[in-house]
Amino acid sequence: GAVVSQHPSWVICKSGTSVKIECRSLDFQATTMFWYRQFPKQSLMLMATSNEGSKATYEQGVEKDKFLINHASLTLSTLTVTSAHPEDSSFYICSAKTGWLAKNIQYFGAGTRLSVL
Amino acid sequence: AQSVSQHNHHVILSEAASLELGCNYSYGGTVNLFWYVQYPGQHLQLLLKYFSGDPLVKGIKGFEAEFIKSKFSFNLRKPSVQWSDTAEYFCAAPQTTDSWGKLQFGAGTQVVVTP
Numbered sequence: 250g251a252v253v254s255q256h257p258s259w260v261i262c263k264s265g266t267s268v269k270i271e272c273r274s275l276d277f278q279a280t281t282m283f284w285y286r287q288f289p290k291q292s293l294m295l296m297a298t299s300n301e302g303s304k305a306t307y308e309q310g311v312e313k314d315k316f317l318i319n320h321a322s323l324t325l326s327t328l329t330v331t332s333a334h335p336e337d338s339s340f341y342i343c344s345a346k347t348g349w350l351a352k353n354i355q356y357f358g359a360g361t362r363l364s365v366l
Numbered sequence: 367a368q369s370v371s372q373h374n375h376h377v378i379l380s381e382a383a384s385l386e387l388g389c390n391y392s393y394g395g396t397v398n399l400f401w402y403v404q405y406p407g408q409h410l411q412l413l414l415k416y417f418s419g420d421p422l423v424k425g426i427k428g429f430e431a432e433f434i435k436s437k438f439s440f441n442l443r444k445p446s447v448q449w450s451d452t453a454e455y456f457c458a459a460p461q462t463t464d465s466w467g468k469l470q471f472g473a474g475t476q477v478v479v480t481p
Contacts, residue, residue: 253409281467290458292471293410340435347469355469357402357410 251277253345263334263366270328270361272343278323279345283355284316285298287340296341298325333365367395368461372472380480381449387442387475389457399440400458401431410456416440427451440447453480 252275262268269338272282281300285293297318299305305318319328326345330337340362344355373388375462391397401413413427421433440457457472 255409257414283467283469292473295468295470298468342412354400354412354415355467356412359409 251275251345251347251356253279253343253356253358255343255361257361258359259362260365261364261366264334265332267329267331268333268339268363270330270363272326272328272344272345272358273322274356277347277356278344279326279347280323281346282326283344283346284318284326284328285342285344287342287360289340293342296328318362320325330363333363335365338363339364368470370457370459370470370472372455372457372475374475375473376476376478377463378434378480379447382446383479385442385444385447385477386450387455387477389440389442389472390438391440391457391459392438393459397459399431399433401425401429401440401442402456402458402471403453404456404474405453413442413455439449447477447479449479449481451477455476462471 253361254286256271261348284296285294297305297307298312299318301320301323307313320326341359342360346355369392371390399416402410403413404410413429414423416423424430429444433440441443454474454476456474458469461468461470
């Protein structure tokens with residue numbers, strides 16, 4: 250099946266610094282990638298939708314200036330958490346889909362655990 | 367917009383017991399429905415999906431789900447669980463018919479299978 254690689258799997262940073270998370274589709278071209286946030290024992294919350302070559306679309310309540318998303322190629326999307334604070338500590342998950350023929354099937358990365366001290 | 371509700375947040379059962387997890391969705395148009403599983407420490411994996419046709423869908427690892435349009439339900443079942451089925455299970459559906467790709471997830475059900 251399709252593989253999505255997410256890196257790093259765990260990052261610890263100081264408050265005020267920025268962290269970049271990468272999401273790569275390894276064996277397919279991802280026209281659309283999604284970024285989710287998952288709080289402990291809760292469901293996935295969609296943060297933004299990223300289409301290759303265009304600006305990301307953010308869900309209501311998600312600060313676009315804090316969570317910068319870049320989808321520069323059909324195999325790579327990045328999420329940068331800028332000026333991270335302890336409340337940004339969470340589990341961030343990306344997913345990718347190949348196109349309209351994929352009929353909404355998303356392939357998920359393993360997630361990145363962000364801890365902000 | 368779509369809402370997806372899962373009836374049980376936490377299920378504990380013994381090996382060989384039967385499992386049924388409830389899922390209801392709210393949007394009544396043409397729907398695609400999914401069950402994803404997240405094993406401890408691993409990424410979400412697609413268990414099964416429904417797009418159209420036979421409402422009884424078979425997935426991986428012996429799981430199946432039944433789409434009942436009149437009840438807006440898509441319940442997941444497995445006749446006999448194993449310890450390795452311990453995981454969190456998420457039901458999902460597209461947010462709206464034109465939200466192509468955006469999924470609404472249920473809150474998840476933590477399933478613990480005891481030996």
